[in-house]
Amino acid sequence: MTDSNTKRWAGALAGGLVAGLGITALLMSGERKSGEPSELAKLERAAADKLGLDTPPADQLPSAGEQTVIQGGHLILGLLAAAAYAASTDEDTPVVAGGLAFGAAFYVAMHWLVGPALGVKQPEWRADRATLAMHTINHLVFGLTTAATSRAAQHA
Template sequence: MNGKHMTGAIAGALVAGLGLTVMMMAGERKSGKPSELTELERAGARELGVRFVPQDDRLPDATEQAIVQGGHLLLSAAAGAVYAASVDEDAGVVASGVAFGLAFYAAMHWITGPLLGLKKPEWQSDVGTIGMHTLNHVVFGLATAAGAKALAKR
């Protein structure tokens, strides 16, 4: 495996993850409601038996936001590493990026989140939510693939 391919995939995933983080934080400020990512973190904390978990309607403070967004970026980096380990560096950006984004979306929202009790099953979501999640993960996959391709060829 090419180290540049791995580095590029992780960098692309981090850039995409950061973009999604900014969108979620802006949405929190605009709506006055915690983001879905904050809700997932709180559900996870409850599952782990954490005694103090902020109320569901309360916006995250700076410490909680750092935990939520830091965890999101770590997951993004790990996903980038999975992309690099599982996709050949000669793969096309569009095909591999879309496929990876959809696979990652399915793994997180359709399987892992519900199995861990962190979120309701995705099939119970409305069409708009499913569409938004699909689009976000396809863009994530494309950015990951583009990063991997850009550095692998240097």
């Protein structure tokens, strides 16, 4: 792997982590404001139920330990997605086009295919417009952040 390619990969991973941390902050802030578990907490609990694990009551905010599992798993998923971006692009991939395509593909994969297939979330086509917009924007920003950070690191 060339030095430029190593930097591009490191930048993609850093971008995925930064974007994931930003979304984590938004989710946790939303929990504090609303007093209700985030959608991500609900997903984690649905997955835990599928595995036969005990979960807190549906309306209870996550404990610090549960938040660690929820947010840690989300950040790991973001890093894996960023690695997929780095593996499927090269140094000539346009930042905006590549980032938007990646973000959209990640959104479709997680919210339209994987989540419903695993039975941990409702199919996305049943979501209201506000939820669809929020999910789309979050994933597009994630894709753009990953692509831009990858490019910036490549040229650092």
